[in-house]
Structures are given as C-alpha cells and as structure tokens.
Amino acid sequence: MYEVFSLYRTEISYTVVTVFVLLIVQFLLKKAAHRVGKRSEINFTRTKLMFKYINILILFIAFFLLAIAWGMGLTELSLIFSSVFAVIGVALFAIWSILSNITSGVILFFSFPYKIGDKIKIHDKDLPIEAIIEDIKAFHLHLRTLEGELITYPNNLILQKAVSLVEKDVYLDEDKSSL
Structure with a gap:
C-alpha cells in the first residue's frame, strides 16, 4: 500500500485537492x-432541478x-470529448426541441417573472391562452384554463411569445377567501 501511495503521490494528492475544491x-x-x-419565490422542485x-x-x-x-494527455482527452460531443x-440534432x-x-428558472398560481395570458395569434400556472417543469409549463382544461405548454414557446400577467397569485387568493 505504501508503495502505491509513494508511486502515485502527486496524482493522489491532486485528486484529493480537486475533489475537495x-x-x-x-x-x-x-x-x-x-x-x-x-429570493425569487421559486418553487423548491424547480430549485432541485437546478441542483441536478x-x-x-x-x-x-x-x-x-x-x-x-x-496522465491522460490533452490529445486523448480532446479526442474522447470530441467523439462524445459529436455523437451527442x-x-x-434529431431531438433538438428537448435541448x-x-x-x-434554465432561463425560466432565473428570469421568468411569473410564479405558480399567477393567471397569465399568452398572446398567440393562432391560439391565445388565458390560464393559471399550475406547475413549471424542466420541459414545459402546466397551465389550467378557466374551463378547467390542463394545457402543457413547452418552455421554449413561452420565451418566444408575449405573455402578460392578468392576476397575481390566484390560488393564494382563493385559499385566503376560504378561511
């Protein structure tokens, strides 16, 4: 054991320091x-997604x-990374919408001005939507219309459309009125 440690002393110490840092x-x-x-009052499940x-x-x-x-050289490492990234x-590219x-x-996590429970209106000329935000997931939003219909709206589209706030914290206001 001592021979292994003395032979790979620098690598082991670099590994320990790297892992610690x-x-x-x-x-x-x-x-x-x-x-x-x-600070932004973001749901904890979205924060856990950022942790992942x-x-x-x-x-x-x-x-x-x-x-x-x-001891892996930059040439070998760049070959591995370039191959992996080429395959990825x-x-x-085949499933670019997921990416x-x-x-x-991630952008919505840091800069989306609306929260769960807000009533929003998505200004889309083909399909305008007025709904309450039920949940914000990694890939999409869950929106509940006034008629009770659940709409799954992709995150990339919410960034491309104009969105306005109709009413803030609709769920919270309903909960307070029932008390």
Whole structure:
C-alpha cells in the first residue's frame, strides 16, 4: 500500500485537492441557486432541478481534471470529448426541441417573472391562452384554463411569445377567501 501511495503521490494528492475544491464549488453553486430560488419565490422542485444540472456540470469538470491528473494527455482527452460531443450532437440534432426546452427551463428558472398560481395570458395569434400556472417543469409549463382544461405548454414557446400577467397569485387568493 505504501508503495502505491509513494508511486502515485502527486496524482493522489491532486485528486484529493480537486475533489475537495469541486465539492466546495458545488456547495457554493447550490447555495447560490437556493438563494436565487428563495429570493425569487421559486418553487423548491424547480430549485432541485437546478441542483441536478449543477451536479452534472461538476461531474464533467471532475472527469476532465482527474483525467489530466492521472496522465491522460490533452490529445486523448480532446479526442474522447470530441467523439462524445459529436455523437451527442447528432442525437440532439434529431431531438433538438428537448435541448431547447431544457435550456429554456434554465432561463425560466432565473428570469421568468411569473410564479405558480399567477393567471397569465399568452398572446398567440393562432391560439391565445388565458390560464393559471399550475406547475413549471424542466420541459414545459402546466397551465389550467378557466374551463378547467390542463394545457402543457413547452418552455421554449413561452420565451418566444408575449405573455402578460392578468392576476397575481390566484390560488393564494382563493385559499385566503376560504378561511
């Protein structure tokens, strides 16, 4: 055991430092996402989704740094990453709307001015929608119309259409009136 440690001392110490630093960065990023979610009154399930994205990002960074630490050259690493991204790129080109909706979900997390319970109007010339936001997911919004119909609206479309606030916190107002 001592021979292994003495042989790979620099790699092991670099691994320990890298893991420690990345855990601190992950903690800080999650704390920042939690703070943004709390300040913006974002539903905690949406904040947990951001935590998953942060975990994936940290894993990619960890793989890259540890591969370099253990002797994988930049040529081999760039070959692996370019191959993986080429395959992912071809696959995602076939299903680009999923990537678009995930990206839109991240944008909505940080900058969507409407909350769950707000009554909004989507100004679409083909299909105008007036509904209450029931839930905001990674790929879509759940909207409940005044007639009780549930509409699943893609995140990428909500960023492309004009949206106006009709009434704020409709669910909360109904809950208060029943007390």
